[in-house]
Amino acid sequence: MRIAKQRRFLMCRPAYFDVRYSINPWMDPARPTATDVGLAQWKWLHDLFAELGHQVELIEPEPGLPDMVFAANGAITLDGRVLVARFRHRYRVPESASYLGWFGRHGWREVRQAEHLNEGEGDFLLAGDTFLAGCGFRSEPRAHDEVRVFFDRPVRSLTLVDPRFYHLDTALAVLDGNEIMYYPRAFSEESRALLGDLFPDAILADDADAEAFGLNAVSDGRHVILPGQAKRLADQLAERGFEPIGVEMSELLKAGGSVKCCTLELRGDPAE
Numbered sequence: 001m002r003i004a005k006q007r008r009f010l011m012c013r014p015a016y017f018d019v020r021y022s023i024n025p026w027m028d029p030a031r032p033t034a035t036d037v038g039l040a041q042w043k044w045l046h047d048l049f050a051e052l053g054h055q056v057e058l059i060e061p062e063p064g065l066p067d068m069v070f071a072a073n074g075a076i077t078l079d080g081r082v083l084v085a086r087f088r089h090r091y092r093v094p095e096s097a098s099y100l101g102w103f104g105r106h107g108w109r110e111v112r113q114a115e116h117l118n119e120g121e122g123d124f125l126l127a128g129d130t131f132l133a134g135c136g137f138r139s140e141p142r143a144h145d146e147v148r149v150f151f152d153r154p155v156r157s158l159t160l161v162d163p164r165f166y167h168l169d170t171a172l173a174v175l176d177g178n179e180i181m182y183y184p185r186a187f188s189e190e191s192r193a194l195l196g197d198l199f200p201d202a203i204l205a206d207d208a209d210a211e212a213f214g215l216n217a218v219s220d221g222r223h224v225i226l227p228g229q230a231k232r233l234a235d236q237l238a239e240r241g242f243e244p245i246g247v248e249m250s251e252l253l254k255a256g257g258s259v260k261c262c263t264l265e266l267r268g269d270p271a272e
Helices: 035-051 095-105 141-151 189-198 207-211 231-239
Strands: 008-011 055-058 075-078 081-084 110-113 124-127 130-135 155-159 172-176 179-182 223-227 243-247
Touching: 008 035, 035 055, 035 223, 035 243, 075 141, 081 095, 081 141, 095 110, 124 172, 130 141, 130 172, 141 155, 155 189, 172 223, 179 231, 207 231, 223 231, 231 243
Parallel strands: 008 055, 081 110, 130 155, 223 243
Antiparallel strands: 075 081, 124 130, 172 179
16 A cells, blocks of 8 residues: 655745746736636645645745745755755746745755756656756756755756646656656657656656646655546556545646646755
8 A cells, every 4th residue: 555655845825826927838918817716726735735644834925926826946955955946037036035035934954046047846856865857948957966966866867848848847746756657748859768767667648638737746655636637647646556636726727837836845854
């Protein structure tokens, strides 16, 4: 039986959610958005994490920063250390100051901002003891070396080639240790070969599930929370012994984010 591991997450309430600009193919400022619907979908996810036994902390949203709801992009945390994001697009650059302040106030022992373009857990996912690191659209390759040195962990670089899947966490999810699921067509030929070598038993998503953002998922080792529209992916997870839980995140998808985008994992005790 799969065993759930208690996790600590940082989330940001989408009080100012809107699509006012376009920095990925999912964003269309001409398409209507509903902040109250986004809030309701986000709260359902927040409450689900709590019901599953996970600890959820909150960072206050800032006016004028509608994408702060996507907390996964704000930082990378490990062993009580924090590397805060350096965003590529000017619309999101001010978010870094909010994350630097939050971690500083909450006692994390080493907090600094990345020197190179680095969009946090959007592009850096920990699989076992190794970071899988995305580049091609947001984070730059130099950030991969910076993460390797800062956290003293190996980093395997992966190149994204489909602009719809602009962050690694839109095309790949870590399920438990060295188990992953991913969408092969989002990656370069070299990266597909690397993933095949590293994870020969990985779950592979089809076009429909990838486009539903089914890979923008959060796993605690037993439960896998993912968009409910990713039906085939949920069936594959169940066959592997996981318990998929479908959620509705359609409003936030208008800004190019879903379950994982809303969820930054806090790893390590900041007091240690």
